[in-house]
Amino acid sequence: MNKIIKTIAARALLASVGAIFYMNNAWALLPIQHWTEPSGARVWLVESPAIPMVDVQVDFDAGARRDPAPQAGLAAAAALMSSKGVEAGGADEPALDENDLGEAWADLGASLEAGAERDGLVFSLRSLTEPDLLERAARLAARQLGQPSFAQNVWQRERARWTAAIKEADTRPGTVATKAFAAAVYGGHPYGQRPTAQTLANIEAADLQAFHARYLQACRARVSIVGALTRAQAQQLVQTLLSRLPAPPSADCAPLPAVPEVQPLEKAVQEDIPFASAQAHVLIGQPGFVRRDPDFLALLVGNHILGGGGFTSRLTNEVREKRGLSYSVGSSFSPGLNAGAFVVGLQTRPDQAAQAVRVTRDVLKRFVEEGPTEAELRAAKDNLIGGFALRIDSNRKLLANVVNIAWNGLPLDYLEHWTDRVQALTVADIRAAFQRKLQPARMVTVVVGGQP
Secondary structure (H helix, E strand, O other): OHHHHHHHHHHHHHHHHHHHHHHHHHHOOOOOEEEEOOOOOEEEEEEOOOOOEEEEEEEEOOOHHHOOHHHOOHHHHHHHHOOOEEOOOEOOEOOEEHHHHHHHHHHHOOEEEEEEOOOOEEEEEEEEOOHHHHHHHHHHHHHHHHOEOOOHHHHHHHHHHHHHHHHHHOOOHHHHHHHHHHHHHHOOOHHHOOOOHHHHHOOOHHHHHHHHHHHOOHHHOEEEEEEOOOHHHHHHHHHHHOOOOOOOOOOOOOOOOOOOOOOOOOOOEEEEEOOOOOOEEEEEEEEOOOOOOOOHHHHHHHHHHHHHOHHHOHHHHHHHHOOOOOOOEEEEEOOOOOOOEEEEEEEEOHHHHHHHHHHHHHHHHHHHHHOOOHHHHHHHHHHHHHOHHHHOOOHHHHHHHHHHHHHHOOOOOOOOOHHHHHHOOOHHHHHHHHHHHOOOOOOEEEEEOOOO
């Protein structure tokens, strides 16, 4: 079997070499198909026949924002344990432990990864599309999605490892700053929760089973597929992948309870946290916006100019180049299903922290008031539009864009019009978007290790 897999993989490599010459032009032209399965699962498909492989992502609205506060880390624990063993499925399907699963995936030359993000519980499958191999990979993935064993003794072992890792991370100034910033920006919203030794101690195997049964149902699945499959083949793949998940009597799932919105800050917050470290860690920011916000592209381009564009950004020029206050400084938005944070981050000498904060605040305030210059906007457009092909030059990258469309209800032709929409942005558009979203006078500032 391994020899067969190596032969197929070699053919895939040759196909990819031939495909690379037209790939960049072809990706943007590949249409996205969308339909709803009888189970209620929603599917997005891009047929990409150049390479005999397929990448699949199955998403559920079961990320960290669904964790009960006393059990922060529950979604991540469910994802972690999905690879630690599956229950028996019948006489011809014995139970498998984590070593058995690892060997089974190695024999197939395929992989399945699971993780809990802020918004979703995510399963990512990659396989060759040779029919027998793909069918076996789909059946094995279905068992991990639908029949994880959640063995209590295994969870106790993993919980102990995780707890030790948390305690070690808490000795780093960066971790202390990140936790303090999240708590101050998000307040009691789930986006601000972080697993602790105590919240993990509150999670037992029965809680993992209950979480899985509540959130991982076929009707709640979003399935994004990019690869050498037809629609009929993709439908069969989806049906197999979700076949072990519980399905309600009809295709309509009972709605999940709404997650509260992130509340805006009412006033500025300053936290100076003593810490014996060679560098002071500084974070400045506030709640941002949801990914579906119509200002998204204006904020993306504006942030590229402000602090997201590396050494060409305004923050780098003012904080690093002119004053030598930090080796690196940057800003970012993290929009999700709820309003993710806007954050400016830097590290500096403890005795320079106060000055670095003042300069950063001044740059941010001026940018919100005035927006970028025409020259800055032109350079940012050239950079972002020129690099657009690199965002979609592989199945996995294209899959990430399809997942973005699926999660956020974006139009199926979103990628086709992306460059035109970026090109059409003006200085006034960006200035107005930043003024709608950011309040420089009401931000959280966390300094860990700096001198007052």
